[in-house]
Amino acid sequence: MLRALELRKDFGGLTVLHPTSLDLRPGEVHALMGENGAGKSTLMKVLAGLYRPDAGHIEWRGRRADFGSPHDALVAGIAMIHQELMPIPDLTVAENITLGDEPCGRFGRIDRGAQLARAKELLGELEADMDPARLMRTLTVAQTQVVEIAKALGRKADVVLMDEPTAALSDHEVAALFRAIGRLKARGVAVAYTTHKMDEVFRLADRISVLRDGRLVGTAPASELNPSRLIAMMVGRELADVFPVRATPSAEVLLEVTGLTREPAYRDVSFQVKRGEVVALAGLMGAGRTEVVSALYGLQPATSGTIRLKGRPLRVSTPQDAIAAGIGMVNEDRKGLGLIPALGVGQNITLAALRRFANGPMVDPATEAAAVTAGMKDFAIKASGPGQPITQLSGGNQQKALLARCLLTDPELIILDEPTRGIDIGAKAEIYALIQQLARSGKAVLLVSSELPEVLSLAHRIVVLRRGTVAATLDAATTDQETVLRHAMPS
Numbered sequence: 001m002l003r004a005l006e007l008r009k010d011f012g013g014l015t016v017l018h019p020t021s022l023d024l025r026p027g028e029v030h031a032l033m034g035e036n037g038a039g040k041s042t043l044m045k046v047l048a049g050l051y052r053p054d055a056g057h058i059e060w061r062g063r064r065a066d067f068g069s070p071h072d073a074l075v076a077g078i079a080m081i082h083q084e085l086m087p088i089p090d091l092t093v094a095e096n097i098t099l100g101d102e103p104c105g106r107f108g109r110i111d112r113g114a115q116l117a118r119a120k121e122l123l124g125e126l127e128a129d130m131d132p133a134r135l136m137r138t139l140t141v142a143q144t145q146v147v148e149i150a151k152a153l154g155r156k157a158d159v160v161l162m163d164e165p166t167a168a169l170s171d172h173e174v175a176a177l178f179r180a181i182g183r184l185k186a187r188g189v190a191v192a193y194t195t196h197k198m199d200e201v202f203r204l205a206d207r208i209s210v211l212r213d214g215r216l217v218g219t220a221p222a223s224e225l226n227p228s229r230l231i232a233m234m235v236g237r238e239l240a241d242v243f244p245v246r247a248t249p250s251a252e253v254l255l256e257v258t259g260l261t262r263e264p265a266y267r268d269v270s271f272q273v274k275r276g277e278v279v280a281l282a283g284l285m286g287a288g289r290t291e292v293v294s295a296l297y298g299l300q301p302a303t304s305g306t307i308r309l310k311g312r313p314l315r316v317s318t319p320q321d322a323i324a325a326g327i328g329m330v331n332e333d334r335k336g337l338g339l340i341p342a343l344g345v346g347q348n349i350t351l352a353a354l355r356r357f358a359n360g361p362m363v364d365p366a367t368e369a370a371a372v373t374a375g376m377k378d379f380a381i382k383a384s385g386p387g388q389p390i391t392q393l394s395g396g397n398q399q400k401a402l403l404a405r406c407l408l409t410d411p412e413l414i415i416l417d418e419p420t421r422g423i424d425i426g427a428k429a430e431i432y433a434l435i436q437q438l439a440r441s442g443k444a445v446l447l448v449s450s451e452l453p454e455v456l457s458l459a460h461r462i463v464v465l466r467r468g469t470v471a472a473t474l475d476a477a478t479t480d481q482e483t484v485l486r487h488a489m490p491s
């Protein structure tokens with residue numbers, strides 16, 4: 001139905017997508033897999049009319065198509081759910097969902113009632129219970145993602161390109177999306193899908209194409225592949241152990257949180273993290289995990305309770321306070337709180353640690369440049385150079401840049417909120433190794449992750465939050481997924 005014929009895409013003289021051919025068929029889910037920066041999003045954006053190919057062309061329903069803009073593609077019947085969410089914060093959910101496609105009433109005016117009803121219906125298809133009159137800016141990342149999906153579904157397109165649609169979603173929302181995709185397939189819609197979650201691919205895909213370094217490695221029916229073969233195609237080698245051996249914690253308590261409260265998000269939260277220890281905060285979406293770590297980092301201070309670092313009481317009202325005290329954090333929402341879009345990769349990395357490169361009142365450019373080079377190398381950040389705008393990097397590489405920034409401030413307590421979201425399997429293994437290495441060097445790590453295998457394999461102890469309170473503190477070595485979930489579920 002939609003065919004890519006020898007599509008090539010260059011950026012600044014660099015070919016990021018070598019001539020690639022692919023076809024999307026009606027009623028089929030075609031997964032696009034590959035490491036960070038492999039070219040998945042680029043290929044989708046060419047198909048969606050956002051980028052013009054530098055060579056090759058697109059064939060749509062048997063005819064050559066020349067999409068000059070995403071609007072052209074959308075009119076032709078091709079919709080895309082973008083990896084980097086692009087909501088308009090001051091519009092309502094309903095306005096975002098129907099953007100550019102508003103139901104009109106008399107005199108060509110927007111029919112607000114119909115708009116709300118349409119949004120409600122589409123959100124219903126995703127089993128999302130959300131008031132369509134809410135402003136986008138009040139939504140969580142997960143809710144924003146649901147809205148973006150609803151928006152694409154509402155276009156009644158014949159092809160839907162989904163670029164990591166589940167990155168921020170909880171299991172429940174993922175299940176609802178999968179049911180919606182099932183209905184799309186039944187209607188004969190062609191779906192292209194990217195994800196870094198291995199289990200999803202095999203639950204969803206009919207065929208799988210793998211990209212590596214901008215080249216198509218191959219396309220195969222999902223039934224002919226298994227996870228290890230797929231990973232080998234993606235990374236070009238067999239990946240031995242994803243999870244490294246855990247470090248041994250010391251007896252010294254580095255962080256002690258007592259009775260931390262900010263109603264209604266969380267109350268009376270107490271836990272400790274020792275040097276050399278990885279403690280995970282587990283819980284369902286909305287259990288208060290992100291809110292608690294936000295308090296520790298001064299983003300949204302608690303109203304009562306105490307935080308002690310190395311035995312001393314600590315007041316953190318701003319992230320600057322936290323950084324000065326030796327706390328670093330990598331955030332869940334890289335767009336909202338993490339990255340500065342106008343700056344290059346290099347400056348984004350050194351931003352929080354500029355004082356380290358000071359030479360009198362000025363920043364010493366040579367030292368800064370050296371730190372950037374080291375950071376980009378240590379984290380294998382794929383970019384044309386330190387000056388490349390951070391927004392041009394692939395999603396996973398943006399995440400790695402945030403980690404590099406955090407560690408450059410040399411924190412003693414490192415808070416990682418969903419650190420591997422959108423990160424490919426090879427880079428995940430690198431980040432896991434890094435976490436244990438940090439622990440081994442005497443740092444303390446506080447991890448928030450929705451991926452239970454990650455929590456169970458990385459953490460020493462698991463603090464389970466349920467509706468804002470600590471439901472249990474578990475020893476990771478002797479617990480399992482079911483136990484964690486049982487404590488996390490509201491009773």
Ligand SMILES: Nc1ncnc2c1ncn2[C@@H]1O[C@H](COP(=O)(O)OP(=O)(O)OP(=O)(O)O)[C@@H](O)[C@H]1O
Nearest residue numbers: 011016036037038039040041042392393394395396
């Ligand atoms: N607008 C742009 N300008 C310059 N380079 C770009 C631009 N967009 C993407 N690139 C580069 O193209 C390469 C492929 O990026 P792409 O976003 O397609 O990767 P991806 O496979 O989607 O990765 P991820 O899994 O991290 O999302 C990357 O090296 C990226 O830096």
Ligand SMILES: [Mg+2]
Nearest residue numbers: 041083394395
């Ligand atoms: Mg991408």
